[in-house]
Amino acid sequence: MDEHDGGGAVRLGVADPWTEALAVGPWEERSGPSPDPEPAAAARRECDRTAVYRQVQAGEAFQEVRRRYRRFAFPAVGACLVWYLLYVTAAIMAPGLMGRPVAGAVNVAMLAALAQFTTTFLLTWAYARHAGQCRDQAALELRWDTQERVR
Template identity: 45%
Template sequence: MTVQHDSSVYEDIQSSAQFQELRRRYRSWAFPMTVAFLAWYLLYVVLSGFARGFMGTKLFGEINVALVFGVLQFVSTFLIAWAYSRHAAKKLDPLADELRGQVEEKSR
């Protein structure tokens, strides 16, 4: 059975304080984290291009600063994904579930 949704239901939800709070919570986490990650990535790129001596500094054996920074790019990506998952589960999902329930209730 397919439920037809009236667009006014979505407009009501979108204008609600709960939806605005959900957007605020998402943006207050996603935007700063995106900026931080891009700054970290661009630091790696800039250092690789303009600070070759520093990036080529050997730390131990054949492992240099550039290789460590490169591996840390992967590590930071996974850490951000993990942190977002925890943030969403605690702060976003409960509110989104509540809003979904309201949409389903209003659609009946």
Template identity: 50%
Template sequence: MSSTGERSTATVYEQVQASPEFNELRSRLRRFIFPMSAAFLVWYLAYVLLASYAPGFMAIKVFGNINVGLIIGLLQFVTTFVITTVYVRFANKHIDPAAEKLRERIEGAE
């Protein structure tokens, strides 16, 4: 490919990156990712802090040999799957259609 072709391709990508549609897409993704990540990290940190500083609370038996610590630990896995499911639905509904429009715009401009 000639340097002119490379420049025009770079220009197309730079134009798309500077477009309001791309900025909206990036903003929409960040508005989902950052709060969800922060919430999960706080939830995980709470679990670690409880395990470290409240072992008596974590050792409370709920039924049989199942205690609060085990339940909260297992809920960490559940939370991961829930966040993944919510993200996939969000991406399918909001991110992927907008990204597809941008992709078509890029491919049409090349």
């Protein structure tokens, strides 16, 4: 219930590992000294930032986070694509099989379609679990380190 409905505002949230991360962008005010009015100094700072990000990208920690992502994402996407193409191919090439009744009005095609939805939800759950266990902490530490080096 919102304030305009007569109740108090309810704060909703999700456990986000990035919530407490240090981040400064052009939309936020920075604490500390005011920006240097000299354009050359600003260009040097931007070049230094670019060098830091390139070093981080070439570093082992960043590459490990990417490897962990790829080891999960590529096989999972490949398996889901194969499963989907199998379903579509069976619907086109074997209409007799797909139309075979299983229980009452439910046939093999309906079960396979429901299995597609189930697969999607299972993949989403597995991706979130894998990210939370294998990548989020390493990526957050890498981000904190990068932000400290850029400042």
